[in-house]
Amino acid sequence: MFKKIFGGADAYKTVPQRDDPLFREVDWQRLPRHVAVIMDGNGRWAKGQGLLRTAGHKAGVRTLKGILSTAIGLGLEALTVYAFSTENWKRPHAEVDFLMNLFSEYLARELREMHEDNVRIHFLGRIEGLPASLQQQMAEAEELMSGNTGIRFNVAANYGGQDELIRVMQRMVREGVDPEAIDEEMVAGFLDTAGCPPVDLVIRTSGDQRLSNFLLWQSAYAEFYFTETNWPDFRPEDFVQAMQDFAGRDRRFGGLENK
Numbered sequence: 001m002f003k004k005i006f007g008g009a010d011a012y013k014t015v016p017q018r019d020d021p022l023f024r025e026v027d028w029q030r031l032p033r034h035v036a037v038i039m040d041g042n043g044r045w046a047k048g049q050g051l052l053r054t055a056g057h058k059a060g061v062r063t064l065k066g067i068l069s070t071a072i073g074l075g076l077e078a079l080t081v082y083a084f085s086t087e088n089w090k091r092p093h094a095e096v097d098f099l100m101n102l103f104s105e106y107l108a109r110e111l112r113e114m115h116e117d118n119v120r121i122h123f124l125g126r127i128e129g130l131p132a133s134l135q136q137q138m139a140e141a142e143e144l145m146s147g148n149t150g151i152r153f154n155v156a157a158n159y160g161g162q163d164e165l166i167r168v169m170q171r172m173v174r175e176g177v178d179p180e181a182i183d184e185e186m187v188a189g190f191l192d193t194a195g196c197p198p199v200d201l202v203i204r205t206s207g208d209q210r211l212s213n214f215l216l217w218q219s220a221y222a223e224f225y226f227t228e229t230n231w232p233d234f235r236p237e238d239f240v241q242a243m244q245d246f247a248g249r250d251r252r253f254g255g256l257e258n259k
């Protein structure tokens, strides 16, 4: 069974097995390969509870743990989460500082368990813009899990889709790539998500319906799932609900065939 930790309903320790009641309605043949999540609404959640925004971010980390476990249980190939955008530096210094510390604590605390769960963590974004100690932790975590064969877990930190494409173009020019040789496959191989399948489903919590500079190239043919639920309240059950919704989508990719 899916065991809860922290005493909260939004945090789970063990990875749920296929026969877990949570997965009763899952259409295993029609799961997305790559799910990307815009974890939004921590601040609004905190406000609703009469708490500081930082308390919302803390609660959001617990949610992430449960969603990663659920994604592993579902056997997804890749899960990408938006943790900090290139635009989030506009926030008050204290909030940015808190978030950087939270990422660091999260990594330190979850590293071993993720490794045991065969997770391959990878960071997307302009990593060199983050605090040096955090960069070091990130590199160590990637290195530790580099030989794992389970879910690819991408954490986007200091990430912007436009910034990523600028970095791709800069590298291409620097490496003297032949302009005629550039095709979709080559660009995909230069992205921070190189090696991952395209994004099938983007989930955004908390009601806003926009990309906020997330995975611009990778989401070219993604399905979108928006929910009013704030990220700290988003449960594994809600994630499974998004999978069911996705299973019912008719993806035509510009063609005429139906599902």
Ligand code: IPE
Pocket (backbone or CB within 6 Å): 039, 040, 041, 042, 043, 044, 045, 083, 084, 088, 099, 206
């Ligand atoms: C998302 O929650 C977390 C980050 C952007 C780091 P927000 O902090 O954006 O919460 P809202 O949107 O203000 O409610």
Ligand code: IPE
Pocket (backbone or CB within 6 Å): 038, 039, 040, 041, 082, 083, 084, 085, 088, 208, 210, 212
């Ligand atoms: C997007 O959320 C970034 C993350 C979830 C990390 P924001 O809260 O920063 O997005 P906007 O400002 O509403 O577009």
Ligand code: MG
Pocket (backbone or CB within 6 Å): 040, 041, 042
């Ligand atoms: Mg927000």
